[in-house]
Amino acid sequence: MSKIWHFLPMHRVVFAVYPGFEILDVSGPGSAFSSANRAFGAGGQPRFYSVDLVSACGGPVASSSGVAVETRCIDELAAEAIDTLLIAGAEREPLLQAMADRAMREALPQLASRAGRLGSVCTGAFILAALGLLDGRRVATHWEACAPLAAAFPGVEVDPDSLYVVDGRLWTSAGVTTGIDMALAMIAEDLGAAIASEVAKRLVLYARRPGYQSQFSPVLQAQAKADSPFADLIGWIHGNLDGALEVPVLAARAGLTERTFHRKFVAATGETPARFVEMARLDAARMLLSRGSSLKSVAAQVGLFPATRLTEAFERRFGVSPRLFRDMHAELV
Template sequence: MHRLAFIVYPGFELLDTSGPISVFTGANRALGVSGKPPFYAIDLISAAGGPVTSSSGVAVHTQSLEERSREAVDTLLVAGAESEHLLPVLADSVWAAWVPDLARKARRFGSVCSGAIILARLGLLDGHRVATHWDACTPLAATFPAVTVDPDALYVVDGRLWTSAGVTTGIDMALAMVAQDLSADIAGAVAKRLVLYARRPGYQSQFSPLLQAQVKADSPFADLIAWILANLGSPLEVPRLAERAGLSERTFHRKFVAATGQTPARFVETARLDAARMLLCRGLSLKSVAVEVGLSPATRFCEAFERRFGIAPRLFREMHAEF
């Protein structure tokens, strides 16, 4: 069996482990339905072993790092946590004594969410490209300059190293692991069983354009942005947006950039192309997608898509559509 080990510690984020574990046990269930034996065996490990309480107050039973190091691990993953729970871990010498050796022996290793900070402190991320929670991207890059932080990806695969962004993206990464280990069909069956909207690929941003803008924008622009996303197929030139916001064009442009970090035109194109990727994954024709997202004719849509993502939309659809 493929042995998976999740490293936890007091105050860890429960969903960082329970989400991926549900994916891997779901894969075992899908195999059982077709008469095949389970593929994954799952362990939880901690510095001293025994019960470990998560930030939500739920405790899990664990093996100690020393005990678990006697057996090989196929996949080793470190859970994330808020900074106040990470600091004691970073200061504990027992991690340096056991985790690097476990990681070196594993077929693959990595982290969920801010667990990347622990791996970075242990020197396991140097020279690699990684993902982590959006709130940890800047401090991780500043503290560990030998690590290349990708602030946009849901998860990143760099050789044996797998790292995911914030919390629920551990589920996306786990599904990608199942697809690699078993098949895309099994991963799809698990996603359906978990009632997931879609299997999100690693290239997708942690933030949808709406969420990213809402985090930065004042509430008047949040309302406008919600309207934009509901009307992507309509003309969305600056004069119309400025009028809807009740501002002059010059004032609207200046305030929108200050609030969201993007020009109105860039934001609209990003929203349209983000929606286009989801539609292409559903197998829609290029002409239909172009109309849906307001980038007609199809030649205009193809040029914008390839300029932004470096791949033709037709090829993207062939790679990712779930027909």
């Protein structure tokens, strides 16, 4: 049965910001919600999302880029209904100042307790953690902040891989632009996948990325750390996942002896050649499965044939069978 859209109440989204916040943490998701209103309105429906920005004292608040946004005082929302509350992230110093801000510390827990959906973008997770709102919960944050967040708040389970994590009513995203991915998932939950896909199209996004996708593919991670000869080799590996990628083949392509190649590859990338190749293959398999491809086809495309070999490696890394993963995440076409 389809929803009777005209009877949907307005959904209120509130962003909490502070001096030095990352403006993309707000403008990215905010644009997604605004685009959802336009896409929803194209069918003659009323605007669904309203967006408010709040800060400790209200008034203009300058972001890290120097662009200021107009905000309401956070105390003004004390008795108002909130459907989604999101905390923006920032670099270390502005973040520490926000975590110590008395007005924010007093008001945010009250708002959080009333919000139907609570979350953060990027390092905004630190503010929620400092308030004790993330204890015992699984969260995402920017890849550079994962280790510091886990060290500072041992009671928080930090997921270093996912673009965003949904743990009950708690939604947290990784770095900067992943806030858009999380907002699209919220829109899909609120208004359906068709509206979310239309928003992604309006924002000229390459694809709607699922939360389980890694912040960085193993190829990008290794290319960022490796010296230029291995960066070229890694690009070649990614384009030839269905081929023979044993050490002798890779060493020959790199123009090194097997022993020297193994040693230098580990030093440059932090992974053995065998583990890196398997990570690249499984990462590719995960994306192919999310598109609904058959196990046999995926196994052949990523070089983990037969399908039993793919299943064994996939379950070992992700803790779920590739067949179940596909059933859970395959996109509707």
